[in-house]
Amino acid sequence: MIELKKNTAAPEFFFGTQVRKSPYFDATIRWGAKGFSVYNHMYIPRDFGDAEQNFWNMVNGATLSDVAVERQVEITGPDAAVFTQLLTPRNLSECAVGQCKYVLLTNDSGGILNDPVLLRLAENHFWLSLADSDILLWARGVAINAGLDVTICEPDVSPLQLQGPQSGHIMRRLFGERIDTLRYYWLEEFELEGISLIVSRTGWSSELGYELYLRDGSRGDDLWELIMAAGQEFGLKPGHTSSIRRIEAGMLSYHADMDANTNPYELGLGRLVDLDMDAEFIGKAALKKIYQQGVSRKQVGLRIDGDPLTGPNNEFWPIMVAGQQVGKVTSAIYSSRLKANIALAMVAVEHTEIGTELEVITQMETRSSTVVEKPFYDPKKKLVSG
């Protein structure tokens, strides 16, 4: 993480211009960002002082987070719909204009290259709102010899996430009643003091939430301040995406919980693969074979025993049964709401039944753990696997 030096707001220790700043960079520094990570070649604030406080701010009120690192790949042109379908095993034939879909992008081996939110802005106008990999290069590479008439670029678009139970009130204050009709995983165009936006009811928290896609980077500071001002009376806090909340929800982080060597079935995401559709997509033959053969490992939820973990795992922790490695913990964290260490893990199928006991080797020690249901927390059912 990039930490700000004490007693200085000047980020003079940053390394040149090789990593980009977000249009909200200055605003996040002003509002207390203390540390950054790098994602899609851009700084992302990941520390406002206390990760647990950030979690409670989000689940009890609302947080505003700079997620400009979710770079957009824009696909337009007469063949945009055909080309976009080529990139994902999810059947897009039912995806209406104005709708969003969580999709996996797969390579010709069926491995996952990214898990963006797809936004359909018009019949032949798509955005892929990316996790951390250069899908712009992938898509343009695929297009080279695809024989399809498409234009693929990274537009000047930088999202913010407003997440938490109070986010609806804040959005109403900003945009009026029109926001009430925006449904889950749909998008609409809005304008705020001359700032052109796309707004979607999406996020990375499983809380009520919105993403606001700024379409003019020069207005980042204005947009941030407008939202913070509107949110003041609703307790809005500046924040960052919460690892605690996303793991509670069983949501995935690219590179951590999956990579190009992971296929959708291993993640239990077969619903995002339509092998029966007529349309072609990259990885179809490979995924058909994997589906027929079955997978040898599967992602599970784990409850890890012992004292609260002091932070997220920063290595893939081996999972052992009778002295043999049978898998790895990919994301682990302590949830004080659930009073439990919760984790996502990739485990050999024969050890994935609910209730199975597995040994986890952290950097410090060996701990016992149990396979449990995901998500760990469901707002409707409250504690699921606490």
Added chain:
Amino acid sequence: MIELKKNTAAPEFFFGTQVRKSPYFDATIRWGAKGFSVYNHMYIPRDFGDAEQNFWNMVNGATLSDVAVERQVEITGPDAAVFTQLLTPRNLSECAVGQCKYVLLTNDSGGILNDPVLLRLAENHFWLSLADSDILLWARGVAINAGLDVTICEPDVSPLQLQGPQSGHIMRRLFGERIDTLRYYWLEEFELEGISLIVSRTGWSSELGYELYLRDGSRGDDLWELIMAAGQEFGLKPGHTSSIRRIEAGMLSYHADMDANTNPYELGLGRLVDLDMDAEFIGKAALKKIYQQGVSRKQVGLRIDGDPLTGPNNEFWPIMVAGQQVGKVTSAIYSSRLKANIALAMVAVEHTEIGTELEVITQMETRSSTVVEKPFYDPKKKLVSG
């Protein structure tokens, strides 16, 4: 930058497993790494306490740097040579087995996607040793419909850079006299205590230097310690790539000095483009057009007046003439050897003549500057543009 918290060697503040660690990570922490950046989804040490000391260590003795972030794209298969040529405008027909070439990879608009060192390990076995972008995705995307029989992957290969005038002595201590015959930009296979390596005479410093490509990540710690031990009597220091040295040499940093909107001619790198070869490559038609029309901007070296810069520019500084922006500073730093602030800049062609005076707007103030020759420092000629 990721800074280590004071008084703790435990990297507990890192964010999960979304960013990878290098096989040399633990070694660099042990040897004093104090801060990291992120490059190709992996941590890279960029701070051992004093950037200027690191520079002097490199130019007066030798430094060992973890550059495992230079991920390799491996291209093999019957059509590997044809496919690799497709990716770059540089004519590879003269590239012998065992040779390395600095190449640009271009997209169909002639924009630069990466500037790797290409290594030809066998007739149909290539590595692209990458700057910071996911060329694995680009290459596999291009291959989808290319109709060529190739296999493209990221092998378990992690380079170290040993750079500086003492590096030859250290390599001789490690590998014996055989190393003496390794020529500039050639490679050979070596083994060190059972560790399989490729060694090339390349680097990012313009000093005498070597890159050692570890082919088994589990041996990272062993390799690091073997080299440090052999280097002890030659004053070898652990270090990192030096922004000061690479800017002195006029060497480029991807995303900072060029990106997909920069073409080779703007960088004065026409020698890396062969428009006349029969072989096809991506971007040929676009680069032909750019070549015929000429470029509207060009990279220059700048000497910036005034006090020593306190660090690298962390924004693109506007360059002004008579109140109009005519370009931007892409990389700037103070060289205490040259006693000058030196910079790489992209400027409208009409303002690129040597001796032209240009205004630079740093974050703090306006400074005068002058267009000068690159490189700023040439070991043979000593001070060039000091």
